[in-house]
Amino acid sequence: MIKIKFLSNYDGSENLLRRFKANYAIYDHDLDFTIANDYDYAVVFNRTDEPINKKAKVITVIQEPSWSKAHEYIDFLLHSDYVIVHDPELFEKTHNLHIGGDVIASPSYMFYHDHVPHAFFETVANTKKEKKISMIVSYLNKPVGNYNKRIGLLNKILASDLDIDIYGKRLEIDDRRFKGAIEYKFTGLLPYEYSVAIENSNERNYVTEKFVDCVLCNTIPIYNGAPNIGDIYDERYFRIINLDSPTVIEDIKKIIEEPAPVSEINKGIYYNNYNLYKKLKEIIIDKRYDS
CATH class of the missing domain: 3.40.50.11660 (Glycosyl transferase family 10, C-terminal domain)
Structure with a gap:
């Protein structure tokens, strides 16, 4: 079973996992989630200061505007395996860089505000x-x-x-x-x-x-x-x-x-088009975005 750990610049892995499960319908058991360090994929919201498991692949999910201070540390824009970003051209122009890995242009994957289950x-x-x-x-x-x-x-x-x-x-x-x-x-x-x-x-x-x-x-x-x-x-x-x-x-x-x-x-x-669980399956299992 492929294991995923969530990381970010604004919250810990346990809370991120809780919010992910609250926000999105997880409709099968194809992916597993962990807060330990035995993960195969790190899903990073914006960036993280936590060391990444060297064997893990990195999926960076951009949730902030191009001008946000969250992007002052640009390693995750440069060196991720996949980057989900709302406007790649704008980010490259703003930060004078070429986004690394496989770039997935998409409307933002955001958590809704209230910490309640989607039901x-x-x-x-x-x-x-x-x-x-x-x-x-x-x-x-x-x-x-x-x-x-x-x-x-x-x-x-x-x-x-x-x-x-x-x-x-x-x-x-x-x-x-x-x-x-x-x-x-x-x-x-x-x-x-x-x-x-x-x-x-x-x-x-x-x-x-x-x-x-x-x-x-x-x-x-x-x-x-x-x-x-x-x-x-x-x-x-x-x-x-x-x-x-x-x-x-x-x-x-x-x-x-x-x-x-x-x-x-x-x-x-x-719920249907912007379900991050569905997008992660497309990336990890279907290999839809591999170059």
């Missing part, structure tokens, strides 16, 4: 949508990506009369629409028809939990992020906003005038 979202699938729109945002004001634009949109919302519920951490807001921090994102998504979802970066194929969390809760994302999102998910079940538009608040108001369409199509796309 949870089936049990709550029929939650009544009693509220119109939410926004979940934490104060991170970095000079890269969309951080400033996200906070800028929040400030525009607060200066408007948009009827919205706002949730988040590290925010000091004196406004009746601010509902405070929440432990689980589904609290701020399940009862809502729509939710504002802004990625940290507008990179091709970079679709993260910002979008997926909404989809799992059958909530329509009002989205700004991957420019090719319509090639990845069914465009009938999300809405796009331009953060630079001077009428962005009016644009949101116009969107939510209409009842949100009800569908689980995009949830099915996430």
Whole structure:
């Protein structure tokens, strides 16, 4: 039995394995997983400081934008056997390198935010949508990506009369629409028809939990992020906003005038097309990406 160990720059192997099993349907016993050092493949999210078993092959899964500090240590971009990355050309240009190994261009394989089994979202699938729109945002004001634009949109919302519920951490807001921090994102998504979802970066194929969390809760994302999102998910079940538009608040108001369409199509796309267990089988067993 082929054994896999998960490693990353942000969490330990035990927690990574727990999240992997929660996120993805493991529908057979073709692959085995371990937190010990007897593994055949290391699946590395972004990078790791932990020594890799010299006999193991390395599959690096990029989960961060091209400009992230997670990529300052570039060995895993250069020397992995396989690299799953959302935009290989952008990474090579940004870091002035040639990605090593077999490169697999793909929409991002991200864990959804809440640490709950994926079956949870089936049990709550029929939650009544009693509220119109939410926004979940934490104060991170970095000079890269969309951080400033996200906070800028929040400030525009607060200066408007948009009827919205706002949730988040590290925010000091004196406004009746601010509902405070929440432990689980589904609290701020399940009862809502729509939710504002802004990625940290507008990179091709970079679709993260910002979008997926909404989809799992059958909530329509009002989205700004991957420019090719319509090639990845069914465009009938999300809405796009331009953060630079001077009428962005009016644009949101116009969107939510209409009842949100009800569908689980995009949830099915996430579960079926972006199941990392399925992708690992394609790489390890089917040898689909061997050069």
